[in-house]
Amino acid sequence: MSAIKTPPPNKLLTFGLVSSWYSSNIGVLLLNKYLLTNYGFKYPIFLTMCHMSSCALLSYIAIAWLKMVPLQVIRSRVQFVKISALSLIFCASVVSGNVSLRYLPVSFNQAVGATTPFFTAVFAYVMTLKMETWLTYVTLVPVVTGVVIASGAISCHFNAL
Known part of the structure; x- marks a missing residue:
């Protein structure tokens, strides 16, 4: 029985994806900092909501329309609870990070x-x-x-x- 061989990763694509991820993270961080300190925006939780909503929408487009990765279904209540807990913790982390940008x-x-x-x-x-x-x-x-x-x-x- 032979193993299924996967094609070698495209180095240029990998570099582009890592660069865009890195750049977008820096861009979001600097934009949030600018809005919260220089512009006087007082709602870091609203910024988090915008961030999370954008991620959800773009993920949906990438999965449902562009078929970049297969759609995965939640198989059990336990899995749903674990995913929900992870989501809440991540959201709290992003909110805390945005709030901290006002002071740091x-x-x-x-x-x-x-x-x-x-x-x-x-x-x-x-x-x-x-x-x-x-x-x-x-x-x-x-x-x-x-x-x-x-x-x-x-x-x-x-x-x-």
Whole structure:
């Protein structure tokens, strides 16, 4: 029995997708920061609603009309509850991030976000008692160290003002 071979990934397409994802994330972050601080917009939850609604609409178009990925159905109540919990947590995360933009510089917001892989690995261990490879933890130490150093520099800068 032979294995089904998948075609090699198109490197240009992969680069384009990663670049557009990265650019759109930066664009949303900077636009939210501008609206909340410079423009005086006072509704970070409304921005989150717009963000989530746009994602839902574009996802629907990509799935139902463009057939980019197959439609998946929810198979059980348990699966629905798990998806709902994940959705609520993600929404709370985006709301918190938008609210924080009123008080924090974008650079600090991004620096704190860079620690996400470290805390994900730690909490995954706490919740499942399954460790990542030692190399994973070792490679995350410089990231967290850099964030701590950058946060201290940002903090000193704002205390000086």
